[in-house]
Amino acid sequence: MARIIDTENKNLIGDNVKKYRQQQKLSQQLLSDRLETLGIYICRGSISRIEDKSRTVTDIELYGLSKVLGVPIDDLLDNIKTP
16 A cells, blocks of 8 residues: 655655765765665655655664664654644
């Protein structure tokens, strides 16, 4: 069954993913590569779409992003702007 999201933004963490990635001077490709070492496959293009909030994020992906970026999940959800 297709997921229906009634807003333009498909996730709440895109801004924070980008912020923490850039603070650590990681490219989108390097972030993708590091996620792959955890068995989480998000291509560079999908990282871009997460950051611009045009792609949803699964709970497993959220966990992996938290681990790779070295921040608690709560920090990825901090200061979110809801639609």
